[in-house]
Amino acid sequence: MDHRLFFVLGDLAVNVLVGAVAGWLCALVIGVGWNMFLAMILAMVIGMIIGTLFFFPLGILFGAMEVMLPAMFSGMVSGMVVGMWAAMEALGAMDAFLIGGAIGLACIVVIWVINNTVRGVTTYG
Amino acid sequence: MDEATQRKWDKAAPNFDLMAGAGAEKRWQPFKEELFSHMQGNILFLALGTGLDIPTFPKGQTITAIDISPKMLEVAQPRIDDYEGTINAEVKDVHDLDYEDDSFDQIFTSCTFCSVPNPVGGLESLRRVLKPGGELFMFEHTGSKYYPFKIMMDVMTQLTRKIGPDMNRTTVANVQAAGFELKEVNSLFMDVVKTIKAVKPDLK
Numbered sequence: 334m335d336h337r338l339f340f341v342l343g344d345l346a347v348n349v350l351v352g353a354v355a356g357w358l359c360a361l362v363i364g365v366g367w368n369m370f371l372a373m374i375l376a377m378v379i380g381m382i383i384g385t386l387f388f389f390p391l392g393i394l395f396g397a398m399e400v401m402l403p404a405m406f407s408g409m410v411s412g413m414v415v416g417m418w419a420a421m422e423a424l425g426a427m428d429a430f431l432i433g434g435a436i437g438l439a440c441i442v443v444i445w446v447i448n449n450t451v452r453g454v455t456t457y458g
Numbered sequence: 459m460d461e462a463t464q465r466k467w468d469k470a471a472p473n474f475d476l477m478a479g480a481g482a483e484k485r486w487q488p489f490k491e492e493l494f495s496h497m498q499g500n501i502l503f504l505a506l507g508t509g510l511d512i513p514t515f516p517k518g519q520t521i522t523a524i525d526i527s528p529k530m531l532e533v534a535q536p537r538i539d540d541y542e543g544t545i546n547a548e549v550k551d552v553h554d555l556d557y558e559d560d561s562f563d564q565i566f567t568s569c570t571f572c573s574v575p576n577p578v579g580g581l582e583s584l585r586r587v588l589k590p591g592g593e594l595f596m597f598e599h600t601g602s603k604y605y606p607f608k609i610m611m612d613v614m615t616q617l618t619r620k621i622g623p624d625m626n627r628t629t630v631a632n633v634q635a636a637g638f639e640l641k642e643v644n645s646l647f648m649d650v651v652k653t654i655k656a657v658k659p660d661l662k
Contacts, residue, residue: 393476394481397481398647398651401614402611402650405610448648451648453645455642
């Protein structure tokens with residue numbers, strides 16, 4: 334992860350926001366009793382679209398790939414969880430927003446862990 | 459000259475700094491400064507674009523910089539003028555370089571091979587104009603080999619290709635396919651944003 338405070342806070346804000354909006358939107362679209370698999374796929378697509386839409390304005394402030402990939406990931410996971418939840422039981426808009434935001438927060442932490450594992454120097458020859 | 463690519467980047471030029479000039483550049487600045495600190499000798503830089511990389515160049519260098527888009531270089535001109543050294547900017551297509559063989563000591567690229575239509579062909583062209591033993595330094599974003607990010611980047615490429623770069627290039631493999639000897643890959647963000655150092659083998 335980038336240790337500069339501006340980017341740490343930016344990463345957190347982007348992913349919590351994307352997760353919350355994706356969750357809220359999926360809870361609005363998906364109703365109780367929907368086929369679980371259909372709800373999951375639709376919610377993942379909605380979440381990724383939300384992540385992409387937020388990337389364009391927020392990427393201007395906080396970076397390119399470092400914003401795009403986590404935002405799409407947070408949107409996808411948040412949408413999937415909230416969408417499947419909404420297919421099982423009625424979920425209020427505020428609940429969906431908060432659950433989505435929490436999932437967005439968890440997703441950026443996962444991205445930071447993956448990044449710290451994958452990044453680094455490889456030398457050849 | 460690839461006129462379709464030239465038109466695409468001419469069209470992107472007026473708003474390019476808005477999208478790429480703030481967050482991305484601030485994020486990447488320390489890594490670019492480190493990479494470009496290796497500049498010495500007769501240097502070719504591509505693609506200069508609007509010159510966002512120029513403030514990260516070490517002072518006092520003489521750099522030949524090319525870009526396929528004349529509109530991009532128009533936007534870059536004030537930054538070229540401000541550079542404390544010499545930048546000779548020229549409109550050229552990397553696939554069609556008219557420099558003599560073995561002309562340059564070093565070649566630098568910055569977010570270039572996400573956009574070059576034939577990346578291996580472009581890299582072969584660079585290898586031709588680089589001196590034997592000469593160094594290639596690249597700052598590039600590539601695709602990811604990890605799921606679900608690979609799928610995301612494949613999907614995004616379908617959107618971004620029309621207005622700008624591809625998101626899923628295999629640039630490290632392309633460098634090797636073009637005949638360079640890979641020296642170092644430094645992954646800066648996951649396996650997506652990276653610096654690549656390679657040399658043209660000296661076969662003598």
